Amino acid sequence: MVRIRRARLEDVPGVARVQVDTWRATYRGVVPEAFLEGLSYEGQAERWAQGLKTPTWPGRLFVAESGEVVGFAAFGPDRASGFPDYTAELWTLYVLPAWQGKGLGRALFQEGARLLRAESHRRMLVWVLKENLQGRGFYERLGGVLLGEREITLGGIKLWEVAYGFDLWGQRW
Numbered sequence: 227m228v229r230i231r232r233a234r235l236e237d238v239p240g241v242a243r244v245q246v247d248t249w250r251a252t253y254r255g256v257v258p259e260a261f262l263e264g265l266s267y268e269g270q271a272e273r274w275a276q277g278l279k280t281p282t283w284p285g286r287l288f289v290a291e292s293g294e295v296v297g298f299a300a301f302g303p304d305r306a307s308g309f310p311d312y313t314a315e316l317w318t319l320y321v322l323p324a325w326q327g328k329g330l331g332r333a334l335f336q337e338g339a340r341l342l343r344a345e346s347h348r349r350m351l352v353w354v355l356k357e358n359l360q361g362r363g364f365y366e367r368l369g370g371v372l373l374g375e376r377e378i379t380l381g382g383i384k385l386w387e388v389a390y391g392f393d394l395w396g397q398r399w
């Protein structure tokens with residue numbers, strides 16, 4: 227039995243574990259090894275804890291929990307990506323490899339999208355590494371429309387990201 231719910235402060239270590247473990251599993255061979263090895267549970271946990279403790283933090287953090295956190299998603303305002311119609315952004319979405327393909331990614335996406343819609347957002351975008359075909363396939367399956375691409379620097383190398391857009395009123399997912 228897996229529950230999808232808003233994250234609490236005590237979930238933060240679990241969120242960080244899912245984030246670091248899933249990053250390493252997904253981006254090995256794409257992102258430099260030194261960058262992946264440099265990620266720490268403590269560092270990521272501190273970041274999420276800071277957010278949750280700050281009353282004005284604009285993030286909306288959800289977890290998929292089955293005794294422990296097995297997936298999470300963070301949503302918030304668009305971070306100046308150059309698509310002004312897209313006022314909301316899916317900042318990050320990760321499901322532990324052993325729990326993928328069971329509907330948790332979709333369920334986390336739905337919960338966040340519902341909340342953003344209730345908060346009067348009409349459109350949401352997500353940036354994903356161009357080489358992350360798994361993530362891209364998922365967003366395309368949920369009806370994401372390719373909006374554009376941009377170059378970023380990660381771990382000292384240049385990589386391309388692509389943006390997918392979602393109409394929160396369309397409910398195609």
Ligand SMILES: CC(C)(COP(=O)(O)OP(=O)(O)OC[C@H]1O[C@@H](n2cnc3c(N)ncnc32)[C@H](O)[C@@H]1OP(=O)(O)O)[C@@H](O)C(=O)NCCC(=O)NCCS
Nearest residue numbers: 252319320321326327328329330331332360361363364367
């Ligand atoms: C991408 C990710 C979040 C998807 O979560 P998930 O729990 O595995 O996906 P779900 O089981 O909810 O899948 C939902 C739907 O998308 C489809 N889908 C999932 N991955 C897909 C892919 N790569 N290509 C095509 N369709 C895909 C599923 O078949 C399912 O369709 P259905 O409900 O019509 O049968 C998860 O696999 C993950 O964390 N991957 C690694 C990290 C990552 O890439 N994150 C996104 C970038 S920020």
